[in-house]
């Protein structure tokens with residue numbers, strides 16, 4: 001009986017994909033909607049997103065970025081000005097053709113990303129070197145008409161932030177691109193406990209219209225990689241297409257240098273897939289909507305226990321996101337399972353015996369360990385425990401990732417790894433798109449990134465055997 | 479020279495409409511976009527919206543509401559289930575007909591409001607009385623294809639929050655509807671310093687599909703009313719159309735009772751129109767992105783003054799949203815005008831003489847009054863001053879509104895007031911839609927609301943002369 005609803009979640013090892021969907025639906029992070037490819041983010045999932053938003057927004061504001069809001073719609077002619085960009089996005093655009101009963105003179109794209117409309121405004125706003133840099137971010141919804149979809153990972157509509165900056169020099173633009181990548185890494189590793197590999201995308205994997213795309217790549221529980229955030233150095237591609245110039249101190253009219261960057265609600269998918277287990281969700285304390293769930297063990301002394309539980313609640317609620325589950329209709333065991341499934345980092349139990357001993361029981365979700373804590377020390381011990389869980393979850397995920405990075409310059413071995421174990425494969429690559437394409441066609445693995453901070457490491461390209469100084473990470477991906 | 483850019487704003491009394499647009503554009507609250515009827519909310523305007531969001535979101539969460547996110551698109555068949563609702567909104571819907579190159583099997587409406595899609599989900603989520611109440615709010619963009627548009631007041635796309643709740647009884651739903659109306663009034667009067675009249679809409683002015691619509695109505699500087707927020711008791715209209723039932727304790731399957739409610743970015747338009755003057759914007763301190771602007775009077779002792787200014791900045795910045803304007807290329811006078819135009823509540827001046835006297839100069843935007851404040855008392859005096867400005871702005875606006883409420887049961891007089899002075903007119907009305915329609919057709923004024931808390935006040939309907947116990951507020955409106 002007590003395990004009934006936990007059994008409804010498919011086993012993670014048996015069917016990862018079904019397990020993922022089960023967890024999302026059962027924990028009420030999200031639900032399917034009647035609109036093809038669109039999901040509903042339910043309050044529990046949205047609270048997670050709000051916490052992530054706040055943590056990133058604070059970082060962006062601290063580095064001088066300001067939020068703004070640009071239109072949802074982009075006229076077709078405007079979208080078409082940067083040719084690489086439109087080629088990349090046109091197949092995925094949802095088109096508005098009618099307003100009320102009237103057919104529009106020009107079709108409107110529902111934004112798949114906002115470079116084009118924002119560049120159009122920047123061309124109007126930016127006149128002088130004094131106007132630079134422009135550091136604007138936008139939190140919004142975007143639409144990409146995808147064929148196959150999966151909650152959080154790939155949906156026709158999703159939520160994200162998109163930063164768009166304009167600079168006086170290419171050096172400044174490159175610095176900004178990397179500054180943001182560092183901010184993303186910091187957010188994802190510290191607050192989401194998700195380790196990532198940082199690097200640059202190959203030409204064929206970069207953002208449509210960018211000069212260079214930097215990425216942070218995480219490894220999911222099934223050995224697939226997930227692009228967790230990207231930061232693009234746009235060079236002057238858009239500046240030239242949309243005519244964004246400024247008068248420099250030397251009296252010359254010059255094109256600006258630009259960047260754009262974003263993270264999306266797919267981060268929630270990553271949290272599920274990296275940290276979750278057969279019992280359900282496991283949330284890092286920093287972003288968990290509920291950090292501690294208080295379950296009073298009622299029994300015969302119901303009123304005494306409830307009074308004590310309320311006292312504990314009052315004592316903790318200014319410092320901890322805590323809720324109490326004092327529902328009559330469920331057993332404590334049922335509640336334990338329920339809140340484990342929902343990934344709450346710490347369970348607090350209080351029963352008649354605990355009251356006698358002036359103690360409280362803490363149970364951590366990540367390891368299942370149980371602690372008997374003196375009532376007077378509850379708050380500091382709980383805070384310590386939350387920190388420890390946050391840290392431990394990162395270390396566990398880091399170990400999993402490190403254990404699943406394999407090096408080979410032998411293509412047969414590469415193929416076997418992808419088939420049997422997945423994970424990241426680090427191989428020498430000559431830089432040719434043909435070799436990259438061959439790997440993708442033969443194994444389904446794509447070049448995830450060329451990592452930073454590698455020592456010079458010469459070898460032979462895994463495909464053509466040419467001399468190569470570059471190792472790249474390959475993986476199957478979401 | 480110093481007044482140059484202020485002259486670029488049209489006089490408020492000469493051409494209110496042009497003055498409004500000038501203020502919006504010059505202060506960089508917003509800008510026109512290349513998309514018909516859509517505007518760009520620039521960082522200064524968006525910061526204002528973020529402050530409003532935070533203040534409302536806190537109130538909504540404190541009363542048990544949780545945020546969620548529902549799809550942007552609504553299938554046409556789903557929109558059509560509640561007939562009054564679709565009639566009201568269909569003429570304003572933007573339709574998506576293509577995804578990439580493919581024509582969709584069914585057109586998708588870009589949400590004009592989300593009752594239909596949310597009710598569809600509620601019908602799936604709500605099963606038992608234990609699931610009630612459902613208290614969900616959403617912050618998002620919506621689209622209504624309007625013919626004529628004006629920044630913030632009426633745009634094809636706008637930002638808002640929409641709350642959607644489901645309850646067990648009609649009493650609970652009515653309580654929720656009024657609770658939210660009180661929250662809106664509290665937000666708008668306390669934080670935005672905008673006085674409002676609270677009441678209920680007539681049948682012809684209520685929300686399409688609602689049982690009753692409650693409203694808060696504000697009065698703009700040109701004597702037009704603006705609906706600043708609405709809260710709808712939906713009764714069981716949507717529950718029946720979308721089949722939202724729950725199993726009650728008595729074993730009966732029953733329809734839920736619902737509410738919905740929203741405020742939008744038009745509140746920013748109201749702030750401009752109520753508080754602004756010939757010099758530009760005037761922002762209430764509670765929501766002003768910059769509460770105090772520090773202008774060092776540099777002169778010959780530039781370094782001493784800048785050092786002192788930095789010291790003051792450091793001293794205040796944890797408690798006050800403050801910025802410093804130490805630009806070399808502008809005179810202090812030019813800066814004074816600039817920041818007055820942008821509506822910053824308090825200007826702080828510091829010059830060589832002030833340093834000698836250990837004083838700082840404070841100038842308030844609302845009255846122009848100047849204070850010499852001892853350096854040691856700066857923070858408390860500044861806080862006090864910001865409170866006083868907040869309060870004074872409300873009182874000024876309240877006086878303006880009260881001075882522009884006129885009572886008459888004589889239709890000729892009604893007509894004259896609307897033509898010469900506008901403002902609110904309080905008249906007896908018999909409750910007949912025909913009399914209401916007659917007023918609208920003859921004068922352009924609409925019934926804004928039937929106010930709460932009026933003593934019984936019998937008289938004769940201003941149109942048909944029938945006995946009436948109801949006085950209603952009429953006005954031309956935005």
Ligand SMILES: [Zn+2]
Nearest residue numbers: 430435461464
């Ligand atoms: Zn090669």
Ligand SMILES: [Zn+2]
Nearest residue numbers: 908913939942
């Ligand atoms: Zn009448």
